[in-house]
Amino acid sequence: MPTTQLSDRAVILIDGPDAExxxxxxxxxxxDALGAQEAKPGALLTPQGKxxxxxxxxxxxATGFRLDSRAEIGDDFIRRLAMYRLRAKVEIxxxxxxxxxxxxxxxxVASRPESxxxxxxxxxxxxxxxxxxxxxxxxxDATEADWTALRVAHGIVESGSDYALSDAFPxxxxxxxxxxxxxxxxxxxxxxxxxRMQHRGTARRRVMLVSAGTDLxxxxxxxxxxxxxxxxxxxxxxxxxxxxMRIDRVKDALAAGHAITADGVPVTLSIPPWxxxxxxxxxxxxxx
Numbered sequence: 001m002p003t004t005q006l007s008d009r010a011v012i013l014i015d016g017p018d019a020e021x022x023x024x025x026x027x028x029x030x031x032d033a034l035g036a037q038e039a040k041p042g043a044l045l046t047p048q049g050k051x052x053x054x055x056x057x058x059x060x061x062a063t064g065f066r067l068d069s070r071a072e073i074g075d076d077f078i079r080r081l082a083m084y085r086l087r088a089k090v091e092i093x094x095x096x097x098x099x100x101x102x103x104x105x106x107x108x109v110a111s112r113p114e115s116x117x118x119x120x121x122x123x124x125x126x127x128x129x130x131x132x133x134x135x136x137x138x139x140x141d142a143t144e145a146d147w148t149a150l151r152v153a154h155g156i157v158e159s160g161s162d163y164a165l166s167d168a169f170p171x172x173x174x175x176x177x178x179x180x181x182x183x184x185x186x187x188x189x190x191x192x193x194x195x196r197m198q199h200r201g202t203a204r205r206r207v208m209l210v211s212a213g214t215d216l217x218x219x220x221x222x223x224x225x226x227x228x229x230x231x232x233x234x235x236x237x238x239x240x241x242x243x244x245m246r247i248d249r250v251k252d253a254l255a256a257g258h259a260i261t262a263d264g265v266p267v268t269l270s271i272p273p274w275x276x277x278x279x280x281x282x283x284x285x286x287x288x
Contacts, residue, residue, distance in 0.1 A: 001103055001104075001105060001106040002103060002104055002105060002141060002142035002146055003101060003102070003103040003137070003139070003140045003141055003142055004101065004102055004103075004140045004141075004142040004143055004144055004146060004147050005099055005100065005101050005137065005138075005140050005144075006100045006101065006102055006144065006147065007071075007144065008070055008071050008072070008144075009068055009069065009070065009071055009100040010068075010069055010070065010071040010073075010074030010075075010077075010094060011066055011067070011068055011094065011095040011098045011100065011133060012055075012066070012067040012068075012069065012074060012077060012078055012081070012092065012093070012094055012095070013060060013064060013065070013066060013067075013091075013092070013093050013094070013095055014064060014065045014066075014067065014081070014090055014091070014092055015060070015061070015063060015064035015065075015090065015091050016063065016064075016088075016089045016090035016091050017063060017089045018088040018089040018090050019063055019064055019065055019090045020063070020065070021088070022084070022085065022088040022090050023057075023065060024185070024186075024188070025186075025187070025188060026044060026081075026084050026188055026189050027042050027043070027044055027057070027188060027189075028042050028043045028044075028045060028170055028175065028180060028181040028182065028188060028190075028191075028194070029041070029042030029043075029057055029179070029180065029181070029182060030179075030181075030182025030184070030185040031057075031065075032182075032185070033179070033182070034057065034058070034059060035059075035119075036059055037117075037118055037119060038058065038118060038119050038121055039056045039057065039058040039068070039118040039119065039120050039121065039131050040056065040057055040058070040121050040122075040179050040180070041054070041055070041056055041057075041121075041122050041175060041178055041179065041180035042054070042055055042056075042057050042175075042180055042181075043055070043170060043175065043180065043181075044077070044080060044081075044189065045170070045188075045189050045190030045193075045194070046166065046189070046190060047189060047190055048190065048193060049169055049170075049190040049192075049193025049194055049197070050165075050166050050167065050168065050169060050190070051159065051163075051165055051166070051168050051169070051170060051173070052080070052165060052166060053069060053073055053076075053077045053080065053165065054069065054070075054158065054159045054165070054173075055067045055068055055069040055077070056068040056069075056120065056122070056131065058118050058131075066095075066133065068100060068131070068133075070158070070159060070160055072160070073159075073165070074094060075094070078092055078093075078094060084189075095133075098133055098134060099133065099134060099135060099137050099138060100131065100132075100133055100137075101131065101132045101133075101137035101140065102120065102129065102130065102131050102132075102147055103117070103129070103130050103132070104123075104127060104128055104129045104130070104150055105127075105128055106128055106130070116132060116133075116134070116136065117130040117131070117132050118130055118131050118132070121178070121179055122156050122178045122179075122180075123150075123154050123156060124154060124274045127150070127154055129150070145237070148161075148235050148237055149237035149238075149240075151235060151242070152209075152235055152236065152237045152240050152241055152242055153237075153240065154272065154274075155174070155207050155208075155209055155242060155272030155274070155275065156178075157173050157174075157207050157234055157235070157242055157244070158235075161219060161234055161235045162207075162219070162234030162235055162242055162244065163232075163234065163244055168205070168244065169193070169194070169197060169203070169205070170194055171194070171197050171198070171203035171205075171206075172203065172205040172206065172207075172244055173207060173244070174206065174207050174272075174275060174277075176194075176198060176203075177274075177275055177276055177277065181194055183195070183198055201280075203277070204246055204247060204248050204280070205231075205244050205245065205246055205247070206244070206245060206247045206271075206275075206277055207242060207243070207244055207245075207272065207275075208231070208242075208243050208244075208245045208247070208250070208269045208270060208271060208272075209240070209241075209242065209269070209270045209271070209272055210223070210233065210236075210240065210241040210242065210243045210262070210267050210268070210269060211239060211240050211241075211267065211268045211270070212239045212240075212241075212262070212265050212266065212267045212268070213239060213266070214239055214265060215236070215238055215239060216233060216236040216238075216239060216240070216241045216262060216265065216267070217233060217236075217262050217263040217265060218233070218236075219232075219233050219234050219235060219236065220232060220233065221233045221262050221263050222262070222263075223243055223245065223260060223261070223262045223267065223269075224260070224261055224262070225249070225250075225252075225253035225258040225259065225260045225261075226253065226256070226258040228249065230245060230246050230249035230250055230253060230260070231243045231244055231245030231246055231249075231250070232244055233262055243262075243269070245269065247277075247279050247280060248279075248280050250269055250279070251279040251280065
């Protein structure tokens with residue numbers, strides 16, 4: 001049962017009688033579908049539908065919520081949330097020095113101490129991945145490199161290491177497939193763009209798994225075919241990695257038999273086994 005601390009996280013607390021209504025109206029996650037022992041992905045978007053902040057959200061007490069984001073964007077995220085608060089009866093604060101931990105491949109949920117572990121629903125159920133918050137999670141036996149390898153194995157991307165904020169739509173990072181966007185909830189910031197992409201099926205950038213016979217180049221390296229960029233590498237663990245790819249261009253390259261490389265290293269691309277998306281029927285349908 002590997003357990004590791006995630007040192008690059010900030011925990012933002014939202015509480016008050018209006019907390020759920022406030023967040024439901026601005027974030028992509030459908031909070032009506034958020035269980036008490038669950039952590040779901042989500043984002044605050046620009047009006048144009050791009051991801052401005054990403055996070056993992058969970059319930060915290062009777063009326064509160066916990067937004068677990070990258071530490072370096074935590075303060076900016078709080079300021080942006082405060083801009084939307086207006087007259088809502090909510091308190092927004094950052095939990096100081098709160099430990100964030102993750103564990104996986106445990107034998108049974110019965111091993112949860114007082115059910116304080118939360119299911120990380122980004123991962124397929126068989127991976128058994130959970131998150132915990134607080135001093136109770138100080139003891140660890142795995143590294144953050146092990147955590148990265150777990151994300152790579154299951155096709156779970158995060159901003160910073162895998163994509164740049166303000167440069168990706170929720171569909172690009174598979175939020176439509178892992179519960180990161182409420183496709184049937186009411187309006188939220190950027191909802192019209194997300195809904196249009198969903199109903200028209202115009203998403204052309206998608207997360208793919210990358211494998212090579214040697215260590216992959218660093219994140220940010222172009223993936224190329226026929227001297228044309230078709231995507232960008234993200235996190236890697238040895239010869240396995242993640243990339244956000246133009247799937248129409250990947251389809252064209254595969255159909256033409258072109259070699260696919262990253263900084264000269266031959267790579268193989270595949271769709272995560274749990275993902276429902278497929279290559280576009282008409283590769284010339286245009287950009288997302």
